[in-house]
Amino acid sequence: MSERATRPPTLNEVADVAGASKTSVSRYFGGERARLSPALQARIAAAASQLGFSPNLMARGLKGGHSKLIGMLVADIRNPFSVAVMHSVEQACRRHGYSLMLCNTDNDPAQERAHLDLLSAYRVEGLVINPAGSSQPALDALAAQRIPTVLLDRRLDHALADVVGLDNALAIDMALDHLEAQGYAQVFYLSEPVAQVSSREQRLARFHDGSRQRCLKEEVYHHSPDNAEAPLHAALDAFMQRAGPAPKAVLCANGNMTLAALRAFQALAIRPGDTGLMGIDELDWCALVDPGITTLAQPTKAIGHTAVDCLVKRLTNPTSATTDIQHPPTLLPRGSTQPPSPSRPFSSASLGH
Amino acid sequence: MSERATRPPTLNEVADVAGASKTSVSRYFGGERARLSPALQARIAAAASQLGFSPNLMARGLKGGHSKLIGMLVADIRNPFSVAVMHSVEQACRRHGYSLMLCNTDNDPAQERAHLDLLSAYRVEGLVINPAGSSQPALDALAAQRIPTVLLDRRLDHALADVVGLDNALAIDMALDHLEAQGYAQVFYLSEPVAQVSSREQRLARFHDGSRQRCLKEEVYHHSPDNAEAPLHAALDAFMQRAGPAPKAVLCANGNMTLAALRAFQALAIRPGDTGLMGIDELDWCALVDPGITTLAQPTKAIGHTAVDCLVKRLTNPTSATTDIQHPPTLLPRGSTQPPSPSRPFSSASLGH
DNA sequence: GCATAAAATGGGAACGTTACCATCGTAGTC
DNA sequence: GACTACGATGGTAACGTTCCCATTTTATGC
Secondary structure, rough: OOOOOOOOHHHHHHHHHOOHHHHHHHHHOOOHHEEEEEEHHHHHHHHHHHHHOOHHHHHHHHHOOOOEEEEEEEEEOHHHHHHHHHHHHHHHHHHOOEEEEEEEEOOHHHHHHHHHHHHHHHHOOOOEOOOOOHHHHHEEEHHHOOOEEEOOOOOOOOOOEEEEOOOOOHHHHHHHHHHHHHOOEEEEEOOOOOOOHHHHHHHHHHHHHHHHHHEEEEEEEOOOOOOOOOHHHHHHHHHHOOOOOOOOEEEOHHHHHHHHHHHHHHHHHHOOEOOOOOOEOOOOOOOOOOOOOOOEEHHHHHHHHHHHHHHHHHHOOOOOOEEEEEOOEEEEOOHHHHOOOOOOOOOOOOOOO | OOOOOOOOOOOOHHHHOOOOHHHHHHHHHHHHHHHOOOHHHHHHHHHHHOOOOOOOOOHHHHHOOOOEEEEEOOOOOHHHHHHHHHHHHHHHHOOOOOOEEEEEEEOOOHHHHHHHHHHOOOOOOOEOOOOOOHHHHHHHHHOOOOOOOEEEOOOOOOOEEEEEEEEEHHHHHHHHHHHHHOOOOOOEEOOOOOOOOHHHHHHHHHHHHHHHOOOOOEEEEEEOOOOHHHHHHHHHHHHHOOOOOEEEEEEEEEHHHHHHHHHHHHHHOEEEOOOEEEEEEEHHHHHOOOOEEEEEEEOHHHHHHHHHHHHHHHHHHHOOOOOOEEEEEEEEEOOOHOOOOOOOOOOOOOOOO
C-alpha cells in the first residue's frame, strides 16, 4: 500500500493519520490498550497497519531504559552442549518478552571482554554467561555495570551472580554407580586440565571421593583437546597393561573427552564394553557408534530455562540472594557399559536408549 | 572508582568532567579523534575512563539511524550446518564492525514472521536468512521494509535478495563421479520432500541428469525426518532385492538423510561400503562410525563470510544487482564408499581423511 | 442540575546521542 | 597588516519514544 517506504513510519505519523495524539498511539503499542476507547483503538489499528508501523525499539529503549534485551555469552558456539542451552535460553527469553543478543567468545578472554562491553553498550538488561577459561576480565566488567548475571556451568568466585548448571556430584555418583553395577572395578577418569574451572574441580573431587567409597581402583588423566592424542593413547594403553584382571572402564568428564577416548579405543583396538566407556554429555553420535556409548545427558532445556528465570526474577527483585541451581543428569545406558557376558563373549550388545 | 554506579554515565557527564563540549566527546567516540587536539583527547580519555563511560548504542542508533546490528534468522539452531554458518557469520560481522542478533525459528513460519518483525523493530541494517519451509511470510515482511537481505541455501523466487550457498549441481556431480569411480553403478537417492525448497530441487534435478549421463541406474526416495523410518527401511530393502548384481550405493541429500540412511543400514544389517553410502554435509560422527562415512563437506566458513560481505556491499551500494554465489563442497572420501576388494571380501576399509 | 470523580485524551519535556552550523583563534598570502 | 582559509571547538536541534501533567469528556452521587 505504501508508495515508497524509504524510511519506516513513526509513531507521530500514525498519530496524524489516525487523528490521535502520539501519547495515545504510544499507549496502544505500549500495552495500555485498555485505557483507550474502542473507537480510538480501531482508528489507531487501522492507521498503523495502513502505514506498516512498528515501534522503534531503539527509541523505546532509550527513553524508558528498557532495552528488552538479554545478552548471552557463549564460550564455544560449536559445542553441542552450548547450542542446546542456547536454544533453550532463547525460547525462555522470548516467553518472557525479551530478545536474545548472542555473542561467541571462541574461548578467548579478549573477545569475552570486548563482547561484554558491546552488550553493556546496548544496555542489555541481563546477562547469561558461559565463561571462557580466564575469569578475570569478565569479573571486572560485571562489577562495573550493575547488570544481573547468570553463570552457566562455571562458578566465578568473586562474582555476585546466580549459577545454573549440572549437579556435578550427582552426575559422578550416578556414573560410578552405573559402572559398579555393570561390574567394572577399575576406572580411568579422563578430564580436561582443571584450570580452576569449578565444574571440573567438582567432578574430579567427587570422582576421588566416590571411587574411594566404592573401593574402585582409580586413575586420573588430564588431556587437552588442543594437544596431540598420542600421550593419551599411551597412558590408556599403560593403564590397560598395568591394571589387574578386574573389568576396567573409562569415564569421560565431558563430550570432548568422550570423543578423544573413543578415538583412543579405536587406535588401541579396544571394543567399548569389553572395557567400559561412558561420558558426561550426550551427543548425536553416541547412539550410532558401534555398541552405543553410555552417557549422562545434561538437562540442557532445564538449564537454559532456569537461567532465564533467575534473570527475570532478579530483574524484578534485584536484591534477592544469589542462588546456585544444580540440575540432575539423565543416564542413557548403552552397549559401551555392557561387559561381555561369559556365555556369549562377543555378544552384539543391546543398542540401548 | 565510581561510588555507586546506579545509572551508566552519559556523554554529557563525561563532557562536564573533561571540561569539553558534548560534541567533542561525541567526536572522540565516534571515530573522529583526528579532529581533536591531543590535549583535548587526553582530557576526554581520562574523564571517560574515570567515569567508566561507554556510549549508549541505543541512543546512537536512534539518532543516526545506524544500529550497527545485523539480524540473522536460522531455521534450526540445532542443525550443525546452521551452527557452523552462524559462527562464520558472526565473525564476519564483527570484522565489519557489526553485531549479530540471532533468532531461531524452529522451522516455524509464524515464529519466522514474529522474529522478522522484531529484528526490523530493532532497526537492524541487514538480514541473513536461512528461510524456514514456508517462504511467504518472510517475503511480505522483506518487501515492506527496505532491508538488505541475504538468503542462505534457499532461494525465494520473488525476493530481491542475494543468495549464498552450496553449488548444488557441482556437489551432485562430484558425488556421482566419486560413486562411479568407486565402481558403484546403481544409486538410491535419499532426500527430504522437495517442497519447493530450491536447493532440494536443484540437487534432485541434477541427480536425474547426472545419472542419465553416466548411465547409472537410479532410484529416488523421499523421507521426512518427522515420519517413522519403517517405510524408508522397506524401500531400501526393496531396492536391494530388486536391483541387479552391479554394486549399489545410497546418496543422501543432506545430513539428516545420512543419519536416517545409516540407521536403515544398521536395521537391515548392511555394511557401509558393501553398499556404498555417502551424503552431503559433514558431521562430527561421520569419521567415527564404522568404516567412516564419505561426505561432501559444505564450505560453511566461506558461506558465512560471503553472506556478510554481500550484505555490507549492499549496505554501501544499495542499487547493485542481486547475486547468487555458489561455493564448491569438499569431498571427504572414507570407508563407506570403498567397495570390498575381491581379494579381501571383508577388508577393514581405510578410514580415509 | 450541579459538584465531583473518574476515564479518556492530548501536550510538552525528557532520554543520550549525532548532524549541522556557528564561532573562534592562528597561520598563510599578497 | 587586513583578508582569507583552515583547524579546533562549541551550541542547538533533531531522532522516535515514553513519562508526567494538564485538559477534556463522560459517568456518578445527592
